[in-house]
Amino acid sequence: MRRQYPFQLFEPKWQELWHNGEIFRSWNPGESAPAGHPFRKRHQSAAPERIPKYYILDMFPYPSGAGLHVGHPEGYTATDILARYKRMRGFNVLHPMGWDAFGLPAEQYAIKTGQHPRITTEANVANFKRQIQSLGFSYDWSREVDTTDPQYFRWTQWIFLQLYNSWFNPETSKAEPIETLDYPADISTEEQKRSWLDSHRLAYVSEAPVNWCPELGTVLANEEVKDGVSEVGGFPVVRRPMRQWMLRITAYSQRLLDDLDAIEWSDSLKEMQRNWIGRSEGAEVIFKVKGLDAEIAVFTTRPDTLFGATYMVVSPESDLIDVIVKDENLLEVQTYQAESSKKSDLERTDLAKEKSGVFTGAYALNPVNGRLLPIWTADYVLAGYGTGAIMAVPAHDLRDLEFAEKFELPIEVVVQAPKGEESLGFSGEGFAVNSDFLDGLPTLEAKSRIIDWLEEKELGARTINFKLRDWLFSRQRYWGEPFPIVWDDGGHNALDETDLPVLPPDLTDFKPTGSGDPPLARAQEWCQVEEGVVREVNTMPQWAGSCWYYLRYLDATNGRKFVGESAEKYWMGTSNDEATPGVDLYVGGTEHAVLHLLYARFWHKALFDLGYVSSPEPFYKLVNQGLILGEDGQKMSKSRGNVVNPDDILDEFGADALRLYEMFMGPLEMVKPWNTKGVEGVYRFLGRVWRMFIDEKTEKTFEQQFTLSPEKGSELLAELKISVDVVDIDPTQEQMKVLHTCIKKVTEDMENLRFNTAISALMVFVNEASSWDLRPLSVMKDFLLLLVPFAPHIAEELYSKANNQEGSIAYYPWPIFDEKHLVETSIEMAVQVNGKVRDRLQVPTDIDSIKIEELALNSENVKRHIEEKKVKKVIVISGKLVNIVAV
RNA sequence: GCCAGUGUGGCGGAAUUGGUAGACGCGGCGGAUUCAAAAUCCGCUUCUUUCACGAGAGUGUGGGUUCGAGUCCCUCCACUGGUACCA
Known part of the structure; x- marks a missing residue:
C-alpha cells in the first residue's frame, strides 16, 4: 500500500522526545517534576501526593524467544490509551512495565546448549523492550523491574521469609508473627516446640503425594495440572510422595472468596475463582466400625439423605484401610491399592467411565438406624478432599448409583423428587421420605434438622469444605529464586534478612543430578554453608516473582525496603478518601484466572495482615482482553502459519495505525480475528487526518x-x-x-x-x-x-x-x-403505524404532542395505512417517534 | 454433566434506560481524476420482489409480556471459555 504519511520519520522522533524529556515519568510523594516538564506546567508546584493518583497496570510478559505477538499490544494499547487520557484529565498516572523473566524455556535452552539462562533472558528482554517501545507506549521506564534481577528477587525471598515467620490465627482470621503462637500445655521439649511451630507456618514442608512431571523433571502445583497433564507442554503427571515446600493458601480460602465481592472483576472471572476455591457447606458424620474400636468420618453436603446410605467407600490411599480390612480380603485390597497407586492422574480420569473397587470385609453402623453398611475401597473417592471417605447414597448420587449397580449394592430412595421427575437418581432438592423423623421435610429443612440431631448426639457437626489445596511452592529447577533456607539435623532454618539475596550458583550443566536431586545440588560448594549446614536446593516457582511485582513498581529502586511506606500508601490508595484501594485498573489475559490472580491475592492478604500494605486486595478493577485469532479465525500458531508479527505491521503501517487497529477490531474483552485489510482501513483514516492538516503543495x-x-x-x-x-x-x-x-x-x-x-x-x-x-x-x-x-x-x-x-x-x-452546542431547533421523528415506520417528520424541538399527533395523522403515507381501520390509540415519545395503533 | 459467556448483513462489529436495526470500518459495485495504473475523491451496498414509487421479510430456534422487543421472561439449538468422580 502506498505510504499515507511519513510515520517512519515522526514516530521515532516523538518517541525519542518523550524518552529524553522523561515525559511519562510518574512522581512519588516527596519528588517533584523538574522545571519545564509538562507535568509541572499542568500542575504548577503541587506536590504529587496532592494530585489524585491513577495506577494502571499491564500483566508483565514472559520475554520469550519468539518476541511479541499481536495479542500483547492489544492489552498494552488499551492501558496506554487510558493512561494518556487520565494524564490529560489531571491525574498523576503510574504506568509501568517489567519482565517476568524466570521460566522454563530459558532453562530448557540452557540445558540444550549449556549457555547460561541469564544470557538468553537478557537478549529476549532487550528484544521485547525494543518492540514495546516502538509502539510508543507511555511507560515510566525508570520503574522497570526484572524478576531475575538479584535486587528484585532479594525481596521475593524476603517476602518468603515473612510467610515462613508467620502463622494463621484462626481466632482473628489473620496472619500473625510466629512469635505470637502459643504452645499447647503438653509440649515441652525443644524438638516438640520446633515441630509445633513448623506445622503452623504459612510456609511449611510437607511429605504428601505431589504432582510429579517426569518429562519436566519437576513437581507442579494443582493449578498447573489440567486433565492429568502439565499445563506447560502437556506432559503426563503422576502422584508421588515427596518432601516439598508448601504455602498455606487454604487458610485464606474464606477471605479469598468473600473479598471477591468488593472488587470490580468480570462475573466469569470471579466465578472461575469461586469454583476453584470450591466452598461447600455440609456436615461431617461419624460412623462406628462394627466390632472394632474405629470410626470413619465422612463429609457430605447432603446429610438429609443419611437414611439412604447403604454402603461406605474409603479412598485406596487411606490409612484406615489397614485398620479395618479383614484377613480374607487383605490380598484383594492390597492388590487394588497397588494398582491405583500406579495409575497416573490421567489414567484415573480416563478410566472414570468404569467404576472399580473392592470390598474390605468390614461393616460400619449407620448412626441414625444402626443399619450395617459394607465398607468398600474405590478410587472414585479422592484422598485429598473432605475426609477421604464417603457415605454412599446411591439413590441420590449418580456416582454412587453407578457403583451400586455395578456391584449390586442396595439402593434406597429417601428424597421425593418434584412432580414429573424420577426420584431414583435424583440429586436435587425435594422432600424427605423413608427417613423416620425427617419424613415430609423439604431438603433444606431436613438438612438442618438432621445436623441438629447429629450435633446433639455428638455424632457429627456442621462443616465447610474447600476444594482449594495448599500451594506447592518448590520446583526442581535452576532458573528460579533459591529459598532463603538452610537445613541442619533434618530441620530447616530461615536465613537472616541480611543474608539476602541468596544468589544461585554458577553452573554449566543445568540438568537435575544423576540421583534425581534438583540442579542446584550440583554446586556442592554452594550447598555446603558450614559443617552440618546445607542449603535448600529447590527453587521457587515462576509465580513467585509475579505475586508482588505491582508493589515493586511503586518504589522500584528502594534498596532498604521492598516498597517505601509513603509510596505504598499513595499509590495503593489510602492516603486520600477519593482514591481506589489498590491498582485502579489491571489488564491482561484470561489464562491467569486461577494461577497468578489467586496467588497474588493470597500474598497480598498476608502482607496486609502483617501491616506491609494498606489495601486488602491488590487489583481493584480487572479487565481481560480477548484473544486475537489469526486471519483464518483459528488460534494463532506457528504450525498453522497464521501468526502475525507486529514488527511487519509496524514497518508497513506504523505504530499509530497498529494501535488504532488493535482497538478498532471490537470490544476489548472479546475474542476477535485479525484482518490486515482492517489495518489498511484505519491507516487510510489517519492519512485523511494528515491531509486535512497538511498543505498539499x-x-x-x-x-x-x-x-x-x-x-x-x-x-x-x-x-x-x-x-x-x-x-x-x-x-x-x-x-x-x-x-x-x-x-x-x-x-x-x-x-x-x-x-x-x-x-x-x-x-x-x-x-x-x-x-x-x-x-x-x-x-x-x-x-x-x-x-x-x-x-x-x-x-x-x-x-x-x-x-x-x-x-x-x-x-x-x-x-x-x-x-x-448540541441544542437543536428541529428534529426528525419517526411515525409508526402498528409498530412499523411509515413516515418521518421534521418538527421543531419544542412542539407539543397534540400538534405532533395531528401532523402524524395527516401524513399521506400514514393515511394510506390507516384508511380502512379505526385509530385506537396514539403514543407519542417526544423527540423520538409517534406510534399509531389502528385496527 | 455442571458453571459462565456469546449468537445481528458477504466479513469485523454499532444500537448507553424497551422506542427509526445495521453507526464506523473491511469487502463489493459504479463514477470522477489519469495516456494508463496505483493512490485519492464522490456515490451505492441486509435480503426478497418491483422499471420505479413502494411492499414484504429480517437480530440462532420456538413461544410469551408490551402500543412497541436485538434489548425483558420461558423453551430449545449452536459455539467459546472454565471445570469435572470434589461426595
Missing part, C-alpha cells in the same frame, strides 16, 4: 525530495506546512456541534473502555470535517487532543505544526463537552 514537494534524498528526512519533515484551509476563524454552530458530539462520545467511551466506538466517533468527525471548505483551527486542535491517546505520534506532530510549538501535549487538558 508542500506535501508534494516533500514526497519528491524525500524519495531523492531520504537522509534529509527530518529537515524535510520540518518544511511541511499546515494547509491554508486550516485557519484561525470562529467556528460555525454546525462545526461546534460536530466537535462536541465527538467530544461527548469519545469521553464517555473512554470511561467505559469502549475504544472501538470511540474511534468510530473520531472517524465520523473526520468524515464531516473533510467536507468543510475552511477548518477552524480551534476545532481542529481540540480534535487532535481527542486523538492523542489513540494515535499519539501523528497527533503530537500535527499539533506542534498547527500550533507552531515544540514540546509534548501529553498533559494538555482534555476538551470539555458543553451541552449547549
